[in-house]
Structure formats: C-alpha cells, structure tokens
Amino acid sequence: MDPVDAQDPRDDVAAAADAYAVAPLLNCLLREVGIRVGPDVYRLRAGGRLLRVRGSRRPTAPEVHADGSWYPLTHTDLVKLTAEELRRHTGLSNSELPADMLDSRDAVAALLTARAHATAPADPYLRSEQSLVTGHPYHPAPKARGGGPVTAWLPYAPEAYAAFPLTLLGVREDAVVEEGDTTALDAYGTAPRGYRLLPAHPWQLDLVARELAPAFADGRLVRLGRTPGRVAPTAAIRTVYATEYGPEDDLFLKFSLDVRITNDVRRLWRHDLLKLRRTDAAVTTAFAELPAAWLSDRGYRTADFAFEELAVIVRDGLRPHLVPGATPLLAAALTEDFDGNPLDRTADPGAWWQAYLRAVVPPALAAFHHHGVVLEAHLQNTVVAVDAAGTPVQALFRDAEGVKLLPDVTRDAGWERLVYCLVVNNLMEIADAVAERHPGADLWPAARRELARHREIPEIAGLLDAPTLPGKTNLLLRWTGADGADARYLPLPNPLRGAHAE
Structure with a gap:
C-alpha cells in the first residue's frame, strides 16, 4: 500500500509529500549503507548512528537515536543526515543530490495537489501509467524534475493526469535525418513545400529554446501550430501515448527531454539512436518465436542541426499486440x-x-x-x-x-x-x-x-x-x-x- 496508509493526501499535503519522499530515500539509505541490528533498527556504517523506521516495503516515520532517546526526522532532516553519512562513507562531497532530494519531495507535493483537483483517465491502462506517485522505490530522488519551476513541468506530468497537444515543427528537407519507419509522424499535420513534419514535446522546446533560435531565424525550422488532439504522458514522462489520431490511433512517441530524471538526463543520445535499428531488429526477431510481445521502436526522425534535441522515436502501440x-x-x-x-x-x-x-x-x-x-x-x-x-x-x-x-x-x-x-x-x-x-x-x-x-x-x-x-x-x-x-x-x-x- 501507499506509505501514507489510510491518510488522504488532500488532508495534509505536506505530511503526505514527506511520507512519499521519505520511503524511497530510506530504502536506499538502509540498503546501501545500513546494517540491520533489530526488527526496525539499523546502524549506519560510517557514522554509526542508529535509525528506527516503521514498515518494510515502504518504510516511513524515521527516527534517529541520540542522548538515549529517539527523535523523529522530517524529510529535510533525513536528507541532511544522508548527506553527512555519505560524506563519511565515500570521502566525497555532493551538493547536487541533496538538492534533487528536496526537489523530489516538493514535486510530490505539487503532484498530490494537482491530482486532488484532476480526474483520472477512464482508460485503465492510462490510469496505471499515470499512477506512480512514489516512483522508483529504491531511488533517493525519484520525482525530481530538474529543479525548474512547477509551472514549467506540471502540465506534462503523468502523475498529474496530464494530457496535452504536441507542437508541430517543419524541418527543411535538406536538414532532416531519419532511419526506419517514421511514416506515422506525417499523419499529425501538413508541412509546407520543402519541409518535413516533426512533432515536438512542448517542454523540451522550452528547455532548448536558446539552442534552436538560430534555426528558427534562418528558416531551417518553422512552427506549424499544435496537434488537434492530445497525447498522454506515460510513466517515463518523455514517452507519450497517442490515441486521438487518424488511421493509426494507437502509438507511442518518445522524445528527448533535457532534464535529469532519476539517474540520467533523458536526452535521446546520438550513439543510442544510431544503434536503434540494429537493436530493435534483433529483439523483433527474437520475439517472433516467444510467447510475449515486443513494442517495436520502428524508427526515428530529427534534424541534423539538433540531432539529439529534436529527435523523436516512433514506437508500436498496444492494440495490435x-x-x-x-x-x-x-x-x-x-x-x-x-x-x-x-x-x-x-x-x-x-x-x-x-x-x-x-x-x-x-x-x-x-x-x-x-x-x-x-x-x-x-x-x-x-x-x-x-x-x-x-x-x-x-x-x-x-x-x-x-x-x-x-x-x-x-x-x-x-x-x-x-x-x-x-x-x-x-x-x-x-x-x-x-x-x-x-x-x-x-x-x-x-x-x-x-x-x-x-x-x-x-x-x-x-x-x-x-x-x-x-x-x-x-x-x-x-x-x-x-x-x-x-x-x-x-x-x-x-x-x-x-x-x-x-
């Protein structure tokens, strides 16, 4: 169950956000640098401090032992304690990760508030993709969103039941790079003569606006409005599910997103794109003989002057499989x-x-x-x-x-x-x-x-x-x-x- 037990997050968003954020951080801390010394008590390896928690799968209510007594820790307290322990354990300092831990907790608070005022999708599949409020249960900052303002990312957050139109770009034909089957992208709109259509994630466009400004200025890139229908972000955030379009209305699109989510900046890196077709072909061949289905990454389309920034991968939808x-x-x-x-x-x-x-x-x-x-x-x-x-x-x-x-x-x-x-x-x-x-x-x-x-x-x-x-x-x-x-x-x-x- 959720780490807040029966408590309704809308009753106390701050307490609920703390509980959601504490659970995965505790999972990491206790697994990686803790030693169990009692049913609910752990000793931290480097500092020797004792921690007591409630629960196992999603631990919560951490307490630290000092001067013969147990003292409760807020999420902020736990972040500080974790940083001190890791400095002792590794001999290294790190200011970025504690900031991400705090950002993750604040993101959870924003998501809980948004969910309380939004309607969950009727489709059970989309509901499942957009349900991950805890996220990765063994990551210290599973909901960090790069430290940007809430207004920049909340409209595109799956956990907030988001759905939004894509931005349509035209890329001058001599600048288009593509491999594999990307024909499904052409159903999203009409490009002017001499250009090819390229759907883009609005959040990514905001993130890389400065890098793209010269291409808009010299005509290599033009704006063509927005898609008439909306897409739904999946748990992966940068991958969206499209179900409102034309003859092929069941499709996934995966974009670059220049934000660190869990461990990586989620850009579609050139080296991964260049081996995509070989990898996907090998998996597709394997699954032709297996009792399961593979959602093929059919191909990608991008621009040569923004190869990684504007890349989009076309992935099979669910229904045919x-x-x-x-x-x-x-x-x-x-x-x-x-x-x-x-x-x-x-x-x-x-x-x-x-x-x-x-x-x-x-x-x-x-x-x-x-x-x-x-x-x-x-x-x-x-x-x-x-x-x-x-x-x-x-x-x-x-x-x-x-x-x-x-x-x-x-x-x-x-x-x-x-x-x-x-x-x-x-x-x-x-x-x-x-x-x-x-x-x-x-x-x-x-x-x-x-x-x-x-x-x-x-x-x-x-x-x-x-x-x-x-x-x-x-x-x-x-x-x-x-x-x-x-x-x-x-x-x-x-x-x-x-x-x-x-």
Missing part, C-alpha cells in the same frame, strides 16, 4: 495504489502470482539464452495484460534503448543485468506487493519452480542457489557522480535460495 479481451497495465503500477489494480481484487494470490510468472519470466529468459538479447525487463518496461478476472495472460516489453545484445556485452555482464532487472527490480517488487495485500502468501517456491523449468540455461542453477542477488546502488551511484548507465551492484539476500518448490 494484445491477446483478445485482455487489458494492459503497467507492471510498475501494480506496486502502487490505483483504481483497477488487480491485486486488490484477486481471491487467489498464489494463482495470480503463478500466472504473472508464466507471462513475464519465460520470454525474458528465452530472449537471453536463445537470441543473445538482454531485455531491460524492469517494472517500467513491462506491460502485463490481464483477463476480465484480473489474471495475467500476456507480457509486453518495450524500450530498445535499454536493451543490450551479446556479444556487445559479455554473457556474464548481460546475465547480471537481466537478473537485476527481472528478478530484483521486477519479481521481488511484485512479490512484496502481493504479500502486503495478502499476508501469509508463500510466493517464492512458485518463482523457484518457474525458473527451474529453464535449466537448459547454464546460469539458472547458480541463480536458484546463490546466497545473494545483485541490487543496484542508486544512492551511491548518484553521490559519487557515476554515469547513470554504469550500474553498480551490492549483494542482497536471495529469496529463491532455500524456497521449497515442490
């Missing part, structure tokens, strides 16, 4: 509260969990072992389709930008990445959400049994009996200034080990 009668839901939303979460109505959590495993696990493992494709199968890149009873019947995966291919990465590195994304980020989070709603459910024997079905994969035996699994260290990664794509892992207890699968 869905099994008949199924309702798609973002897997990450299953770990939060939203109207329509099937975990709230299932009468048999064990059967639901087994169905989830059958949908998600086999295609991710087969893509790796038989095709050398390392899916970024974490919760935000996994869509789970459920039947009328809310039972998972299909998995759909997305985002070629995050996919790794063998032998571009070694098999060992690819397997570690897959285990983190699939088991730690995905299965462990879903299992915890199921267990929270249905106390006493014994879930890991079924997971062990599902994974054991794939013993033709050499790494499976080691996975089942390894004492630990790789957990990503987002707090230390950000504090030390490591590249967001440079994953650092620490060992976490493996719930598969010792689980009786009979």
Whole structure:
C-alpha cells in the first residue's frame, strides 16, 4: 500500500509529500549503507548512528537515536543526515543530490495537489501509467524534475493526469535525418513545400529554446501550430501515448527531454539512436518465436542541426499486440495504489502470482539464452495484460534503448543485468506487493519452480542457489557522480535460495 496508509493526501499535503519522499530515500539509505541490528533498527556504517523506521516495503516515520532517546526526522532532516553519512562513507562531497532530494519531495507535493483537483483517465491502462506517485522505490530522488519551476513541468506530468497537444515543427528537407519507419509522424499535420513534419514535446522546446533560435531565424525550422488532439504522458514522462489520431490511433512517441530524471538526463543520445535499428531488429526477431510481445521502436526522425534535441522515436502501440479481451497495465503500477489494480481484487494470490510468472519470466529468459538479447525487463518496461478476472495472460516489453545484445556485452555482464532487472527490480517488487495485500502468501517456491523449468540455461542453477542477488546502488551511484548507465551492484539476500518448490 501507499506509505501514507489510510491518510488522504488532500488532508495534509505536506505530511503526505514527506511520507512519499521519505520511503524511497530510506530504502536506499538502509540498503546501501545500513546494517540491520533489530526488527526496525539499523546502524549506519560510517557514522554509526542508529535509525528506527516503521514498515518494510515502504518504510516511513524515521527516527534517529541520540542522548538515549529517539527523535523523529522530517524529510529535510533525513536528507541532511544522508548527506553527512555519505560524506563519511565515500570521502566525497555532493551538493547536487541533496538538492534533487528536496526537489523530489516538493514535486510530490505539487503532484498530490494537482491530482486532488484532476480526474483520472477512464482508460485503465492510462490510469496505471499515470499512477506512480512514489516512483522508483529504491531511488533517493525519484520525482525530481530538474529543479525548474512547477509551472514549467506540471502540465506534462503523468502523475498529474496530464494530457496535452504536441507542437508541430517543419524541418527543411535538406536538414532532416531519419532511419526506419517514421511514416506515422506525417499523419499529425501538413508541412509546407520543402519541409518535413516533426512533432515536438512542448517542454523540451522550452528547455532548448536558446539552442534552436538560430534555426528558427534562418528558416531551417518553422512552427506549424499544435496537434488537434492530445497525447498522454506515460510513466517515463518523455514517452507519450497517442490515441486521438487518424488511421493509426494507437502509438507511442518518445522524445528527448533535457532534464535529469532519476539517474540520467533523458536526452535521446546520438550513439543510442544510431544503434536503434540494429537493436530493435534483433529483439523483433527474437520475439517472433516467444510467447510475449515486443513494442517495436520502428524508427526515428530529427534534424541534423539538433540531432539529439529534436529527435523523436516512433514506437508500436498496444492494440495490435494484445491477446483478445485482455487489458494492459503497467507492471510498475501494480506496486502502487490505483483504481483497477488487480491485486486488490484477486481471491487467489498464489494463482495470480503463478500466472504473472508464466507471462513475464519465460520470454525474458528465452530472449537471453536463445537470441543473445538482454531485455531491460524492469517494472517500467513491462506491460502485463490481464483477463476480465484480473489474471495475467500476456507480457509486453518495450524500450530498445535499454536493451543490450551479446556479444556487445559479455554473457556474464548481460546475465547480471537481466537478473537485476527481472528478478530484483521486477519479481521481488511484485512479490512484496502481493504479500502486503495478502499476508501469509508463500510466493517464492512458485518463482523457484518457474525458473527451474529453464535449466537448459547454464546460469539458472547458480541463480536458484546463490546466497545473494545483485541490487543496484542508486544512492551511491548518484553521490559519487557515476554515469547513470554504469550500474553498480551490492549483494542482497536471495529469496529463491532455500524456497521449497515442490
């Protein structure tokens, strides 16, 4: 459940925002630099201070021990304590991350206020994409929006139930760069002679206005108004779902966004775009043989003078890939509260969990072992389709930008990445959400049994009996200034080990 329990965020936005922001920060701090010394008590490794918390999956109400007593910590207090601990732990200083932590909390407050005065989408899929108020449960600043004013980003925030028109640009034909199938973009409007149509994200245009000013001045770029229909931002923020257009009214578009969100500035980088078609083709070929669906990143279009800034990727929509009668839901939303979460109505959590495993696990493992494709199968890149009873019947995966291919990465590195994304980020989070709603459910024997079905994969035996699994260290990664794509892992207890699968 949400970290604020039964409290209505509208009753006390400040307290609710603190609770939402404290939970993921505590998760990081306790996992990465804490040692459990009691049921709810942790000792910080470097400073030696004791912290006490309430709850486990979404810990809240932190207290620090001093002078023989326990003292409550606000989110601001916790940020200060975290910074002091990390300076001791790493020997490094960092002013940017504490600012992002505070920005993330303030963003949550703005989002809660906006949600209280907005109407959630009627479509359960969009509702799931726009439900992530907590966001990444193991990131110290999951809702930071680059420190900009609320008015700059709130109109485009999925968590605020946003929907907005795209800005239409014309790019002079001799400056257009594109690869793959981008024909769907031409249905969004009409470009004047000598120009090609290029939809743009309004927030991104504001962010890079200075860089684009010369192109508008000399005519390489012209403004053509806005799309008549609106798009809905998904949980990824810079990826939007378009359902109000022409013959192909079910499409995703992914834009550059020059804002740091979680670990990275979310620009479509040139090196990723240049390998997009190769990566997507490899995944598409793999999924032709798999019991799941891949939402293909068909191609991209941009301008040569603003290659990264104005790039847009065209991605398959959902409907052509869905099994008949199924309702798609973002897997990450299953770990939060939203109207329509099937975990709230299932009468048999064990059967639901087994169905989830059958949908998600086999295609991710087969893509790796038989095709050398390392899916970024974490919760935000996994869509789970459920039947009328809310039972998972299909998995759909997305985002070629995050996919790794063998032998571009070694098999060992690819397997570690897959285990983190699939088991730690995905299965462990879903299992915890199921267990929270249905106390006493014994879930890991079924997971062990599902994974054991794939013993033709050499790494499976080691996975089942390894004492630990790789957990990503987002707090230390950000504090030390490591590249967001440079994953650092620490060992976490493996719930598969010792689980009786009979």
